[in-house]
Amino acid sequence: xxxxxxxxxxxxxxxxxxxxxxxxxxxxxxxxxxxxxxxxxxxxxxxxxxxxxxxxxxxxxxxxxxxxxxxxxxxxxxxxxxxxxxxxxxxxxxxxxxxxxxxxxxxxxxxxxx
Amino acid sequence: xxxxxxxxxxxxxxxxxxxxxxxxxxxxxxxxxxxxxxxxxxxxxxxxxxxxxxxxxxxxxxxxxxxxxxxxxxxxxxxxxxxxxxxxxxxxxxxxxxxxxxxxxxxxxxxxxxxx
Numbered sequence: 001x002x003x004x005x006x007x008x009x010x011x012x013x014x015x016x017x018x019x020x021x022x023x024x025x026x027x028x029x030x031x032x033x034x035x036x037x038x039x040x041x042x043x044x045x046x047x048x049x050x051x052x053x054x055x056x057x058x059x060x061x062x063x064x065x066x067x068x069x070x071x072x073x074x075x076x077x078x079x080x081x082x083x084x085x086x087x088x089x090x091x092x093x094x095x096x097x098x099x100x101x102x103x104x105x106x107x108x109x110x111x112x113x114x
Numbered sequence: 115x116x117x118x119x120x121x122x123x124x125x126x127x128x129x130x131x132x133x134x135x136x137x138x139x140x141x142x143x144x145x146x147x148x149x150x151x152x153x154x155x156x157x158x159x160x161x162x163x164x165x166x167x168x169x170x171x172x173x174x175x176x177x178x179x180x181x182x183x184x185x186x187x188x189x190x191x192x193x194x195x196x197x198x199x200x201x202x203x204x205x206x207x208x209x210x211x212x213x214x215x216x217x218x219x220x221x222x223x224x225x226x227x228x229x230x
Binding site: 004006034041042043044045046049093095102103104105106107108 | 118150155156157158159160203217218219220221222223
């Protein structure tokens with residue numbers, strides 16, 4: 001199946017700093033990428049949907065100025081957590097969807113904010 | 115809005131036991147239904163799907179039938195293996211079939227552990 005990678009797989013940062021997470025589709029062109037957040041023992045919550053070359057659409061309650069999403073190419077989307085705080089600590093997962101519509105998920109990025 | 119409810123876990127079984135993980139949903143219209151599996155250290159993988167009522171999705175010995183009358187999509191396997199140990203997520207997407215796989219709504223996940 002199609003492969004989606006995320007980088008880094010885990011990151012620890014200080015409160016107030018910004019962190020960038022990359023999501024890449026390795027062997028297909030992703031017209032749409034999705035960003036999810038997963039809390040321990042809880043489900044994945046969709047944060048935003050991004051289409052290549054256009055602004056991301058954020059779900060209700062997600063601060064777009066805090067979680068900056070860029071989808072500049074058909075193989076790369078980035079999520080930047082700005083001015084991170086401990087409550088932003090979570091597991092962030094991306095998925096990518098091509099023309100066929102099925103979503104392929106990355107392995108996730110564990111963010112810990114001290 | 116759409117929602118998915120899965121049975122509480124964790125579920126612990128012996129090898130070759132029968133598995134059922136319940137999943138019910140609330141949605142408007144005719145959603146597509148999915149089961150995803152997450153093995154330790156890996157990303158979610160699509161296990162099976164069904165795009166309309168009475169469809170049965172199947173893969174790797176797992177099955178689930180789209181029951182519109184009971185709004186359910188229970189996952190079953192007749193004989194589990196140790197290698198089936200993983201987290202299983204039920205999910206739905208708006209739209210019937212085709213390419214409407216966007217905006218997945220997930221259940222909370224069920225941890226399955228299978229002992230030899």
